[in-house]
Amino acid sequence: MSEEMDMEEGGTIKKFMFVNRKAPYGTIYALESLEVVLISAAFEQDVSLAFVDDGVYQLMKGINTDGIEMKSFAKTYRALEGYDIEKLYVDRESMEARGISEDDLIVDVQVVSAAEMADLMNEQDVVLSF
Amino acid sequence: MATVNIAGKDIEVDEEGYLTNLADWNRDVAEYLAKEEKVDMTDAHWEVIDFLREYYDEYQIAPAIRVLTKAIGKKLGADKGNNKYLYELFPYGPAKQACKIGGLPKPTGCI
Numbered sequence: 001m002s003e004e005m006d007m008e009e010g011g012t013i014k015k016f017m018f019v020n021r022k023a024p025y026g027t028i029y030a031l032e033s034l035e036v037v038l039i040s041a042a043f044e045q046d047v048s049l050a051f052v053d054d055g056v057y058q059l060m061k062g063i064n065t066d067g068i069e070m071k072s073f074a075k076t077y078r079a080l081e082g083y084d085i086e087k088l089y090v091d092r093e094s095m096e097a098r099g100i101s102e103d104d105l106i107v108d109v110q111v112v113s114a115a116e117m118a119d120l121m122n123e124q125d126v127v128l129s130f
Numbered sequence: 131m132a133t134v135n136i137a138g139k140d141i142e143v144d145e146e147g148y149l150t151n152l153a154d155w156n157r158d159v160a161e162y163l164a165k166e167e168k169v170d171m172t173d174a175h176w177e178v179i180d181f182l183r184e185y186y187d188e189y190q191i192a193p194a195i196r197v198l199t200k201a202i203g204k205k206l207g208a209d210k211g212n213n214k215y216l217y218e219l220f221p222y223g224p225a226k227q228a229c230k231i232g233g234l235p236k237p238t239g240c241i
Contacts, residue, residue, distance in 0.1 A: 042194055071190065079189035082197045 014125035015046045020055035021129065024074070025065065030058050031073055033130035038076075041083040048087035048124075049080075050117060051109070055130075056094045059105040077107050091117055136162045148230050155233030163231045167222065171231075175219050179232040181205065192237040195225040 018037050024030040040047050051059060058077070065072040080086070088109040095101065095111065102111060112120070121127055133140045137158045142150035147166060149155060160179065164171045181202060185193055193201065195213070203211020210216075216224035225237045 038191070038194070042196070073190055075188065075190045079191055079193070079197075082193065082201060 011044075013044065013046055015048070015123060016040060016126045016128065017048045017050055017121060017124040019050045019052060019121075019127060019129045020058055021053045023054040024058040024060075024063065025068060025070060029130040030055070033128075034073060034076060036128070037080070037085060038083060041085055047085050048089065048120070049085070050089045050091070050120070051094070052091040052117070053094050054098075056090055056098060056100055059088075059090070059107060059109065060100070061104055061106045074106050080107070089117060089120060134162070146230075146236070148236060149233045152233055152235075159233060160231050163233075167220075167227050167231060169220060169227065169231065175228075175231075177206065177210075178202070178216065178219060178224065178228050182228055182232045182234060186232075186234050192225065192229045192234045194237050195223070198225055198237075 018033050018040075020030060020033050022029045037047060037049060058074070060074065063072050063074045077088075080088070088107060089112050090102075090105070090109045092111050092113055102109065132143050132145070134143055135141075139154075141154045141159065144150055147163070149159070149163075161171060164175070169175065182192065182198070185198075185201065195216075199211050199213060199216060201211075202216070213224075216228075220227040229235065229237055
C-alpha cells in the first residue's frame with residue numbers, strides 16, 4: 001500500500017461535492033462522509049462540502065459524546081483546511097430552522113440560500129449524498 | 131487480536147501491530163514498537179512522534195503524509211517539512227510507521 005497515490009501529470013481534476021444531510025451520531029453517514037472526504041483529498045480533486053437539513057449539526061461546537069460512548073469527530077472538521085478543503089457551504093434555512101447561527105459552528109463556513117446551493121450543485125461533476 | 135507484553139504489561143495490538151487502545155501508549159511502548167519496526171529512536175524521531183500525537187489530540191485523526199509534511203514544515207521548519215527528511219527517520223513511510231510508534235491509528239486517507 002502506498003501512502004499517497006501520485007496523480008499523473010495533467011490528470012483530470014473534477015469538482016466533487018459531498019452533501020451531508022444527517023445528524024452526526026446515530027448513523028454512520030456523517031463519519032463515513034468525512035473519511036471519504038479526507039481520502040479524496042489525496043487525489044487532489046476540487047472538493048467542496050455542503051451541510052443541509054440535520055447535517056448542519058455535524059459542525060456544532062461543544063458536542064459531548066460521552067453519554068453514547070462514541071468518539072467525537074467534530075474536531076476533525078478543523079483539519080480540513082490542512083487538507084486544502086476550504087469550501088464548506090451551509091444551508092441558511094436549515095440553520096435557522098434549528099436555531100443555529102454561524103457562531104455555533106466549529107469551522108468557518110459560507111452560509112448560502114437554497115437557490116445558491118442549487119447553483120453550486122449544478123456546477124459539480126460529481127455530487128455524493130450522505 | 132494479538133497481545134504483546136511490554137514492561138510486564140499485556141497490551142493489545144491489531145493484526146498490523148497498531149495499538150488497539152490508544153490509552154495504552156507510553157514511552158516504553160513506543161520504544162518497543164520502534165524496535166519492532168527496526169527504528170532507532172533519536173531526539174529527531176521523538177520530535178516527529180510528539181508532533182503527531184499533538185496533531186491527533188487536536189484533530190482526532192492521524193494526518194495523511196502530504197498534510198503531515200506541510201504541518202511539520204510550518205512548525206519545525208522547512209528543513210524538516212519534507213519527504214526526504216521524514217523518510218530518513220521512518221524509512222517505511224513516516225505516516226504509517228510514526229503513527230504506529232506513536233500509538234495512533236493508521237492515517238485516514240492512507241490508500
